[in-house]
Each structure stands twice: as C-alpha cells, then as structure tokens.
Amino acid sequence: MHGAAAAYYLARDGRDVVLFEKGDLAGGATGLSVGLIRCHYSNEPMIRLAHRAAVKWQDLESELGQSLGYRRNGLIVAVAPDDADALRRNVELQRRIGVDTELMAPEEISRYVPGFRAHGLALAAFERQAAVADPHRTATAFAARAQELGARVYTGTAVTAIRLRDGRVEGVETDRGFVRCEWVIHAAGAWAPRLAAGIGVDLPVKPGSLSVCAFDPRYEGWSTETPTWMDLDTVTYARPDARGLIIAGSDHDQKGDEDDGEAGALNRSAPAEPDPDVYHGAPDDLTAALVYERIVDRCPWAEGARLVRGWIGVDAYTPDYHLIFAEAPAGSRCLHVTGGSGNSFKLSPAVGEAVAEYVASGSCTYLDTQAFSLERFATGRLFRGAYRMHILG
Ligand SMILES: Cc1cc2nc3c(=O)[nH]c(=O)nc-3n(C[C@H](O)[C@H](O)[C@H](O)COP(=O)(O)OP(=O)(O)OC[C@H]3O[C@@H](n4cnc5c(N)ncnc54)[C@H](O)[C@@H]3O)c2cc1C
Numbered sequence: 001m002h003g004a005a006a007a008y009y010l011a012r013d014g015r016d017v018v019l020f021e022k023g024d025l026a027g028g029a030t031g032l033s034v035g036l037i038r039c040h041y042s043n044e045p046m047i048r049l050a051h052r053a054a055v056k057w058q059d060l061e062s063e064l065g066q067s068l069g070y071r072r073n074g075l076i077v078a079v080a081p082d083d084a085d086a087l088r089r090n091v092e093l094q095r096r097i098g099v100d101t102e103l104m105a106p107e108e109i110s111r112y113v114p115g116f117r118a119h120g121l122a123l124a125a126f127e128r129q130a131a132v133a134d135p136h137r138t139a140t141a142f143a144a145r146a147q148e149l150g151a152r153v154y155t156g157t158a159v160t161a162i163r164l165r166d167g168r169v170e171g172v173e174t175d176r177g178f179v180r181c182e183w184v185i186h187a188a189g190a191w192a193p194r195l196a197a198g199i200g201v202d203l204p205v206k207p208g209s210l211s212v213c214a215f216d217p218r219y220e221g222w223s224t225e226t227p228t229w230m231d232l233d234t235v236t237y238a239r240p241d242a243r244g245l246i247i248a249g250s251d252h253d254q255k256g257d258e259d260d261g262e263a264g265a266l267n268r269s270a271p272a273e274p275d276p277d278v279y280h281g282a283p284d285d286l287t288a289a290l291v292y293e294r295i296v297d298r299c300p301w302a303e304g305a306r307l308v309r310g311w312i313g314v315d316a317y318t319p320d321y322h323l324i325f326a327e328a329p330a331g332s333r334c335l336h337v338t339g340g341s342g343n344s345f346k347l348s349p350a351v352g353e354a355v356a357e358y359v360a361s362g363s364c365t366y367l368d369t370q371a372f373s374l375e376r377f378a379t380g381r382l383f384r385g386a387y388r389m390h391i392l393g
Pocket of ligand 1: 001003021024025028030033035158160211313314340341343345347
C-alpha cells in the first residue's frame with residue numbers, strides 16, 4: 001500500500017519512478033487488511049495524518065479512476081467506565097483538528113446498529129467521516145495510475161540490497177540487476193529490517209499477526225450502510241462488507257502487557273512471531289467461537305450466523321504501534337516508510353502525498369516528521385495510547 005501510494009504521488013509530481021514488488025501487488029499485509037478508515041486516535045500527529053487521509057479518501061476513486069470499494073458508513077467507538085474520560089478527551093481533540101465526531105450515550109448505538117446491546121458500556125463516540133475501502137483494489141489502483149503517469153512497475157522482482165555511496169543513495173540491487181536512483185522509498189513492511197540493516201539502520205519493526213473472521217448473519221438490518229462498531233470493553237470490532245457479511249475480530253494483541261488474559265486466548269491460533277512469507281491460514285475454532293460469542297453478546301440477531309471465512313494477516317509492528325517515516329541514515333535519501341502496526345492502510349493516501357512532499361522539499365505539511373521519526377525510539381518520545389487498547393493510539 002505505502003509503496004504503491006508513494007509511486008503514484010511521486011509520478012504525479014513528474015518524477016521518474018520504478019516500483020519493485022517481490023511478489024504480487026498487495027501480497028503483504030495490505031491484501032489481508034480489513035480496510036477500516038477512521039480518525040479516532042488519541043494523539044495529535046496521528047489524528048492530523050488520519051484526518052488528512054480521510055479527506056483525501058473522499059475523492060480518491062475519481063482521482064484514480066477506479067472503484068475502491070469506498071463506503072462512508074461511519075464508526076462507533078464505545079468504552080467501559082474506566083476509558084470514558086479518555087474517550088471524552090479524544091473526541092474533543094479530534095473535533096479541534098476537524099474530525100466530524102461526537103459523543104453519544106451507549107443506549108443510542110442501537111439507532112445505528114439495530115438491536116445493539118450496550119450493557120457494561122459508559123460512553124460512545126460516532127465518527128461520521130469514517131469509512132471502509134478495499135485494500136487490494138486500492139493498492140493496485142495506485143500502482144496502475146502511477147504506471148499511466150509513466151512509472152515502471154516490476155512485480156516478481158525483489159530488491160536484495162540498498163546501495164549507498166558517500167552516505168547517499170546510489171541505487172538498489174535487485175534479483176534482475178542494479179538500478180541507479182537518487183532516492184529509495186523503502187516500504188517493505190514486515191520484511192523491512194533486513195534491507196535496512198544492510199545500510200546500518202536498525203528498524204525496530206517485528207512481524208505480528210491479526211486474526212479476522214467473516215460471519216454471514218442473514219439479517220437485513222445489517223447492511224453496507226451500518227456503521228462499523230468497536231467495543232473497547234470486550235476489545236471487539238465488526239464492520240459490514242459489501243455482501244452483508246460481518247467482518248469481525250479482536251485487536252487484543254495490541255492491548256499492552258498488562259492484560260493478556262482472556263483476550264490473549266482469542267488469538268491463540270496466530271503465531272507469536274509469524275513469518276511474513278508463510279501463509280498462516282485461518283483462526284482456529286476456539287478463536288472463531290470467542291469472536292462469535294462477543295458479536296452475539298452485542299448483537300443478539302447474529303445468533304446462528306455462519307462462519308464463512310477466516311484469515312490471519314501479518315503486518316510490521318513497532319513498539320508503539322505507529323508508523324515509521326524516517327530518512328536514515330540522515331541525509332542519505334533513503335526514506336523508510338514501514339511499521340504499519342495493524343492500522344496504517346487508512347493512512348496511505350496521506351503518507352504517499354507526504355513522501356512526494358518530503359522528496360521535493362525535505363518537509364511535510366500534514367505528517368509530523370519528528371513524531372513519526374526513528375529517533376523517538378532512542379529518546380523515549382513514544383506514542384502512548386490513552387485507552388487500555390493501545391492500538392487505538
Ligand atoms: C488482518 C489485518 C487487518 C488490518 N486492518 C486494518 C484496518 O482495518 N485499517 C487499517 O488502516 N489498517 C489495517 N491493517 C494494517 C494495514 O493493512 C497495514 O498497516 C498496511 O497495509 C501496511 O502496508 P505496507 O505497504 O507497509 O506493507 P505490506 O502491505 O506488507 O507491503 C510490503 C510489500 O513489500 C514487499 N516486499 C518485501 N520485501 C521486498 C523486497 N526485498 N523487494 C521487493 N518487495 C518487497 C512485500 O511483498 C509486500 O507486498 C490490517 C492489517 C492486517 C494484517
């Protein structure tokens with residue numbers, strides 16, 4: 001996603017671009033992504049970036065000339081009493097930045113999600129601008145449009161090394177030969193640490209897995225227009241897909257160290273240290289059963305919903321669950337864009353735009369290069385989530 005988006009925005013700026021993909025486009029985390037687009041985060045740099053992306057998403061289909069499965073269905077985030085103050089603060093911050101979001105009582109959720117039971121919840125927020133899109137289509141559309149603008153796209157072509165000369169990018173070695181270039185945008189996702197290590201850069205990125213289940217509820221009240229809901233009490237989310245399925249899962253792996261009990265069990269079929277080159281199959285029966293139970297607990301009409309499909313995707317995780325956007329070594333013209341941490345599909349239009357800006361001027365309008373830097377890991381200025389569930393940022 002980030003490589004394809006960067007290729008497009010650079011080509012749009014008239015740059016001579018080559019995109020290398022070792023497998024197929026969207027063959028990494030992107031192709032398995034759930035495709036949620038939201039601005040509900042709890043720190044300013046991420047909200048600004050997500051908001052910029054959300055605005056760009058609205059026109060992206062016409063800009064790229066293809067359907068991307070984009071639907072503005074909205075998002076409901078609901079919390080238990082111990083997260084209520086954090087939700088209040090976050091919504092205030094988001095509104096200040098321009099996000100169309102408001103607080104609501106948990107009992108009101110059923111106005112949007114039929115039959116939603118709000119027991120145990122203290123407060124909710126409704127983000128109207130939130131949406132969903134098809135990650136595979138979006139990544140391939142970015143690459144196709146980049147090609148139309150003159151970029152060359154080589155799939156099945158691996159970059160084997162980044163070459164520096166006198167501290168500056170000289171080119172890349174690929175399994176088809178050497179290619180000279182002035183800049184490298186290194187967006188190799190969970191594979192990125194190895195190429196970075198080759199130029200002496202230590203990327204604090206590890207592969208991590210996420211499980212997803214798709215249920216068929218056969219319920220007409222659940223439509224493509226129904227908002228996605230996230231219940232931070234049971235750490236469960238559900239979004240409608242284009243065929244009326246419930247795409248659901250639990251982001252419990254990102255909850256933090258302090259609470260890995262029952263939630264940890266939910267992802268028991270996913271390997272703790274997954275190999276991004278291996279297909280990790282589907283969540284096991286117990287995992288799917290627990291997700292199902294939590295869905296039915298909130299939406300009793302989902303009782304009897306059939307599990308249609310499940311999958312486990314691998315993304316690149318940073319210690320603070322936020323993206324890395326960093327030129328390293330400093331002044332080298334090698335820009336590392338990785339560490340999506342299970343939540344950076346949505347950011348890609350804004351990040352791609354930021355790449356093109358950075359290459360042109362060394363700065364970005366909407367992306368805070370200090371906040372997303374590599375230095376944050378050395379200086380301890382990490383992103384810190386306001387909720388128990390850290391992935392929400
Ligand atoms: C199950 C799941 C659900 C998710 N849901 C959401 C969501 O709802 N919303 C959201 O915003 N985000 C979500 N995410 C996260 C999001 O999908 C990722 O953060 C994002 O897609 C990462 O994109 P990327 O381009 O950094 O990495 P990738 O998509 O992994 O792409 C990296 C690419 O680099 C290629 N590559 C690697 N090494 C080389 C090499 N040496 N030479 C050439 N090519 C190479 C790989 O083949 C791969 O295609 C989810 C992720 C998963 C796994």
